Amino acid sequence: MAVFVAKPTPCHACPLKALATFRDVAPEELDFIQHFKSGELMVDPGATLLTEGSNTPNLYTVLSGWGFRYKTLPDGRRQILNFVLPGDFLGLQGSMLDEMQHSVEALTPMVLCVFPRDKLWTLYTNFPSLAFDLTWLAARSERILDETLLSLGRRSALERVAHLLLDVHRRAQQSGLVVNRKVRFPFTQQHLADALGLSLVHTNKTLKQLTGRGLIRWKSSVFEIVDDNALQALAKYDAPSTGSRPLI
Amino acid sequence: MAVFVAKPTPCHACPLKALATFRDVAPEELDFIQHFKSGELMVDPGATLLTEGSNTPNLYTVLSGWGFRYKTLPDGRRQILNFVLPGDFLGLQGSMLDEMQHSVEALTPMVLCVFPRDKLWTLYTNFPSLAFDLTWLAARSERILDETLLSLGRRSALERVAHLLLDVHRRAQQSGLVVNRKVRFPFTQQHLADALGLSLVHTNKTLKQLTGRGLIRWKSSVFEIVDDNALQALAKYDAPSTGSRPLI
DNA sequence: CGGGATATTGAGTTAGTTCAACACAGGTGG
DNA sequence: CCACCTGTGTTGAACTAACTCAATATCCCG
Secondary structure, eight states: OEEEESSOOOGGGOGGGGSTTBOOOOHHHHHHHHHHOOEEEEEOTTOEEEOTTOOOSEEEEEEEOOEEEEEEOTTSOEEEEEEEOTTOEEOHHHHHSSSOOSEEEESSOEEEEEEEGGGHHHHHHHOHHHHHHHHHHHHHHHHHHHHHHHHHHHOOHHHHHHHHHHHHHHHHHHTTOOBTTEEEOOOOHHHHHHHHTOOHHHHHHHHHHHHHTTSEEEETTEEEESOHHHHHHHHTOOOOOOOOBOOO | OEEEESSOOOGGGOGGGGSTTBOOOOHHHHHHHHHHOOEEEEEOTTOEEEOTTOOOSEEEEEEEOOEEEEEEOTTSOEEEEEEEOTTOEEOHHHHHSSSOOSEEEESSOEEEEEEEGGGHHHHHHHOHHHHHHHHHHHHHHHHHHHHHHHHHHHOOHHHHHHHHHHHHHHHHHHTTOOBTTEEEOOOOHHHHHHHHTOOHHHHHHHHHHHHHTTSEEEETTEEEESOHHHHHHHHTOOOOOOOOBOOO
16 A cells, blocks of 8 residues: 655655756755655555545655545545646645645555655755745646636636646656657546546547547557647647746 | 835734734734835726736735736636635745736725735745745645635536635635625626636526525625525535634 | 616527446456 | 456437527616
């Protein structure tokens, strides 16, 4: 299910550091992060690593693997808020406000960097640059949510599917998961549907349409964008530029 | 349109401090906020105070008045991301990431506290408690967006309208705008529709239904919740508790 | 009192849903 | 190695929630 490792990879060998999108970290910042980190968590696919209504004592950075953040209604309807990829930061809401109001589930095996919440305050007092990074991360996910909200509220199914695929693809690319224009998508059409606010059937038909028009290819979990320009035009997609992102 | 006042109300007389939901601020924090604040901005209804794609040199706290945050698609479709009430903080995305990706428009005359972005870093280095507050605010708006996303993705029109009304009502209450169970709503049904991802006509019909069932009253801009319990049950509404919020 | 914005209502249309059947793939046990 | 089983994907048909169009009513302001 989920295994905690107290003696993990040291931060100076962090796999995320290699990625182009991350900002340079000063040695003393890295030292602090290392000190802040209590261990690593390894999670199996399908496991729930954060639960709505509960109260985690930890914060997490995703080192590898995919997951998704979601909420449910009492009768079981599920809305996926966003997919979680390497470099994403989890659990801030639980630490800042009183409790987590969403859940997170793993789609693949995941490795997470674990930070105890009670050391969070030292981060704010001793490392303003990292505190700034945390706010930066929060602002970034807010922006992503804004964009998703626009999609669910005002884009047609076709535009919506196109937009999500473009966005997931771009984020996967930033995490170095796109090889030779191809990514392995670890989620099902049901996950897509729940992220898009559509039914499974209609999601399927819409995907079919995108494939039929020669815009994408998605066969046995390998996904590829065939006609990037056409897809972007259809989705009214603006690639969000954010500058380089923090490591923590 | 918009007038900047350099010599405004001092922070120790801040109208927000009186509200129950705000946390106590230490005198030296208040001094810093005062120092951080460069003036006040008075905005007329209908004026756009932040524009998508632009780059504000300022951050704002809403002292009084209503507004809304929104995004548009190239063909004009508009999605209202959330309504803006006193105590809300604006412009963080513009300061953290490179540019604003949404706009903000005033619904009533608004008074905003203005903070220059270039002093933001001193806040992080000198006042970790306030830096923490900023992250707290970002986490809070993220939570609100999560909830909205669940609504747009998975709630029916009736549930959705009910949910939004409950939420706006609650936030208005926290800002001290609810008197005798009644609030003055400064927005039109078109605004509601754009916030809900529904058409104007359907929003109207749905409101009618809520009124007909005796759940709400909304006549010449005065809004009132008649049957709180029934409305909450219908909306599957969970009142989010956050503890006390920061002043900045 | 007139005019523009907002709200209301009915009628017809459609995008997306639900239901139901079937196809396909991979994984397991006999 | 095959038969089966379960989860996922695909497709058609019928249905409906929400949309668009269009006309009318009401409100507010100068």
